[in-house]
Amino acid sequence: MPQLEARDAVVRVLAIELKASESEVRAASSLRKELGMDSIAVANVLYALEEEYDCELELDGVVRLDTVEDLAGVLSNTPAPVSH
Amino acid sequence: MARRAPLARVVGHALRAYLQAVAPSVRLVGAEAAESTWSELRRTQADRRFLLYYWTEAGLPLMLYGSREEGLLGRDLAFVHDDTLGGRVTADVLRRLGRRAWLLRHRHAGPLARDLGRLIRSSESIGIAVDGRGPYGHVGAEFARLAERCEAVSVPLGIRLTPAVRLRLAGPVQLPRAGAELTLSVGAPIDCAVDSRTLRSRLQRGLEVASSMAGTRSGVLTRAASAGA
Numbered sequence: 001m002p003q004l005e006a007r008d009a010v011v012r013v014l015a016i017e018l019k020a021s022e023s024e025v026r027a028a029s030s031l032r033k034e035l036g037m038d039s040i041a042v043a044n045v046l047y048a049l050e051e052e053y054d055c056e057l058e059l060d061g062v063v064r065l066d067t068v069e070d071l072a073g074v075l076s077n078t079p080a081p082v083s084h
Numbered sequence: 085m086a087r088r089a090p091l092a093r094v095v096g097h098a099l100r101a102y103l104q105a106v107a108p109s110v111r112l113v114g115a116e117a118a119e120s121t122w123s124e125l126r127r128t129q130a131d132r133r134f135l136l137y138y139w140t141e142a143g144l145p146l147m148l149y150g151s152r153e154e155g156l157l158g159r160d161l162a163f164v165h166d167d168t169l170g171g172r173v174t175a176d177v178l179r180r181l182g183r184r185a186w187l188l189r190h191r192h193a194g195p196l197a198r199d200l201g202r203l204i205r206s207s208e209s210i211g212i213a214v215d216g217r218g219p220y221g222h223v224g225a226e227f228a229r230l231a232e233r234c235e236a237v238s239v240p241l242g243i244r245l246t247p248a249v250r251l252r253l254a255g256p257v258q259l260p261r262a263g264a265e266l267t268l269s270v271g272a273p274i275d276c277a278v279d280s281r282t283l284r285s286r287l288q289r290g291l292e293v294a295s296s297m298a299g300t301r302s303g304v305l306t307r308a309a310s311a312g313a
């Protein structure tokens with residue numbers, strides 16, 4: 001998925017998780033410091049993305065997951081599921 | 085990194101050997117009451133997932149209890165640990181005692197999110213220390229959120245171990261001395277259908293009460309046993 005499209009998807013899902021408006025979630029926003037998310041909230045967002053896009057995000061090698069852009073990068077780098 | 089895994093194995097091996105040597109002399113106090121409370125919970129909350137929680141320092145004594153009594157801490161329960169030194173030592177002891185472990189990879193954000201997501205969505209009952217990585221003796225905010233998301237029946241487990249050796253191994257560790265008494269108290273299940281702050285306070289209070297009950301029960305039953313002897 002292109003990075004821009006992934007970023008929009010992440011912003012939308014984050015806004016739902018945080019009960020905030022999409023305009024409050026910027027690409028450079030820090031998940032923890034600015035958006036107040038803990039690791040449980042991040043895990044929930046990742047799974048919400050997986051359900052919506054029917055994929056398994058590649059997380060094992062991800063060291064940095066600090067900003068909205070980092071999350072979008074994970075989604076963008078995950079191959080689309082093979083449809084049968 | 086390469087030196088850490090062997091260190092955890094060495095410490096884990098030493099702790100397991102010590103526990104196995106001392107275990108036969110440890111007296112379980114109030115096990116019948118704890119098992120009875122647990123059976124009643126299982127009966128009234130049939131088909132629910134359980135989240136048994138305790139202080140970090142109770143971890144090894146609980147494993148010792150589980151190696152002697154198969155009911156409450158039976159093999160259908162998975163103990164959660166992380167990849168800190170203390171966590172890896174715990175995992176090693178668990179493995180050597182034939183118990184199941186659930187790893188949370190705390191070192192990096194991606195794997196941690198993956199592990200937490202799986203833990204939340206699993207239907208497996210788990211045992212977990214609630215003050216891991218400190219501050220010890222306080223229910224962590226993230227644990228309260230985990231309990232809320234797991235939608236499990238959260239049950240506090242209090243223990244009293246006396247006499248005990250207290251060590252600091254990344255986190256606090258309690259080991260029984262030979263002939264020690266281990267008392268376990270199963271607290272009342274916590275209603276998690278509240279906001280996170282209230283839930284955290286309830287979880288804290290629930291564990292404090294269960295720990296206090298273990299202390300009281302230990303004294304009462306020990307005195308009763310002495311009077312009957």
